[in-house]
Amino acid sequence: MYQIKISEGLDGVEVMDLVMDLPDKYRKQYDDFFSAYELINIQPNELEKVRLKKPSERQCRFCKKAYPEVRFNKNAHVIPELLGRSNLYSDFECDSCNMRFGVYESEFSAFIGAARSLAQVKAKEGIPKYKSADKKLMIHSSDDGSGTRRLTVESEDFEARIVFDEDEKKVTLKTDRPSYVPLMVYKALAKILLTLLDEESFASYGRLNEAIADVNEEKGLLKGNPFAMAFIYVNPGKPFPIAQAFVAQKKDKKAVIPSHSMVLYFQNYIYQMFPACCSDDFWMYDGKAQIGLLNAPPLVDKSFVQRFGEPEAFRVMLGAAQRVKNEKSEIVLRYDSIIKVMEGDTGGQKSTGSDPSAV
Ligand SMILES: [Zn+2]
Incomplete structure (x- = not known):
């Protein structure tokens, strides 16, 4: 202790x-x-x-x-x-x-970038949504009405942006930080x-x-x-x-x-x-x-x-006064189990989790 x-x-x-x-x-x-x-x-x-x-x-x-x-x-x-x-x-x-x-x-x-959206931090503007610079990766949070919050990670470029490691039970999201x-x-x-x-x-x-x-x-x-x-x-x-x-x-x-x-x-x-x-x-x-x-x-x-x-x-x-653009940032989420769901015509897959573990 x-x-x-x-x-x-x-x-x-x-x-x-x-x-x-x-x-x-x-x-x-x-x-x-x-x-x-x-x-x-x-x-x-x-x-x-x-x-x-x-x-x-x-x-x-x-x-x-x-x-x-x-x-x-x-x-x-x-x-x-x-x-x-x-x-x-x-x-x-x-x-x-x-x-x-x-x-x-x-x-x-x-x-901080996408981590704020993944963590579902409630700020003044509500839970922040995340969209990558090329708009191909999106993270948003919704309430299903019964009080259960669902985190949705969507990507047009799924395989390149979201990598599953089923042995380690983790998902790596390849995000980019907004410029800072x-x-x-x-x-x-x-x-x-x-x-x-x-x-x-x-x-x-x-x-x-x-x-x-x-x-x-x-x-x-x-x-x-x-x-x-x-x-x-x-x-x-x-x-x-x-x-x-x-x-x-x-x-x-x-x-x-x-x-x-x-x-x-x-x-x-x-x-x-x-x-x-x-x-x-x-x-x-x-x-x-x-x-x-x-x-x-x-x-x-x-x-x-x-x-x-x-x-x-x-x-x-953090000493530079010049704006940094398109910096890559990988975020790892750990999960307990995966359920694959098909949704509408898009066949969108969803992953939920709340344990980002990388910058
Ligand atoms: Zn003052």
């Missing part, structure tokens, strides 16, 4: 018991990460009972403007609504900043981190905040920044029930590692990022120090890994 200590965040909770038997493979990684970092913020699953300030008393953390110079009419989400998390709000994000962050969130959504700008994906993740920090820690990210405000990267503050990357785990098997993010803060101020890291659990994906441009870390940006980027272990139980397999690890560079 692993015990996770939280210094703040959950009301009245200081220690959370995470009942899991971590696979041996991740024990060293766990020890390395949690001896260097402590968790300072993790969100509760239930609607947070935070008293939000009245709009007329609010000031925006990001642009520093207050009501009535800026408005606070929109619900500002702590974790983007596109990840299906619509019950956590902040009271320090004005409508104009919210609009700008929306641009980054759309890019993040494109980066890597740096904007990084900014979407960085914004989640900046929202989760308290005012004092936020104050050391003035420069990152400035970089995020620069939508078109005119100042080039993040250009070539080695922190503009993400560690990604794709976890096979059942998705995490709710999108969760946690912030880790380094214990020893002199350690040559970034002051913070943010880890986001979403469906079958774990994204970890490190914030760039922290004023507390400027001393280590001298070009000589070897800054360690510690990968947080995937918090999965051994029994889970035995049943579904190990999470796959990726490292994705």
Whole structure:
């Protein structure tokens, strides 16, 4: 069993018991990460009972403007609504900043690609449909009226796009991501981190905040920044029930590692990022120090890994400001059984599943 200590965040909770038997493979990684970092913020699953300030008393953390110079009419989400998390709000994000962050969130959504449709994440616009660039692969979700949701994957080019492995009981979907700008994906993740920090820690990210405000990267503050990357785990098997993010803060101020890291659990994906441009870390940006980027272990139980397999690890560079087009992305679904059905004149086949396990 692993015990996770939280210094703040959950009301009245200081220690959370995470009942899991971590696979041996991740024990060293766990020890390395949690001896260097402590968790300072993790969100509760239930609607947070935070008293939000009245709009007329609010000031925006990001642009520093207050009501009535800026408005606070929109619900500002702590974790983007596109990840299906619509019950956590902040009271320090004005409508104009919210609009700008929306641009980054759309890019993040494109980066996630078909996985959001496969996971049947309910967002503001309902469950997103997916259509490949050549329109030959489509994924959509429907309700049969009795409350059972059915996921439909259709393709004109079935054999090339959907590959069954009956021995392993898996289906590989060959999808392409909608086009996206890597740096904007990084900014979407960085914004989640900046929202989760308290005012004092936020104050050391003035420069990152400035970089995020620069939508078109005119100042080039993040250009070539080695922190503009993400560690990604794709976890096979059942998705995490709710999108969760946690912030880790380094214990020893002199350690040559970034002051913070943010880890986001979403469906079958774990994204970890490190914030760039922290004023507390400027001393280590001298070009000589070897800054360690510690990968947080995937918090999965051994029994889970035995049943579904190990999470796959990726490292994705997100420093480029140029749009990436037609990037291929394979998604693996695991299934229990297959029933072949003929439908109408098209002879369409259907597969259902909800365990995407690849980027
Ligand atoms: Zn603002």
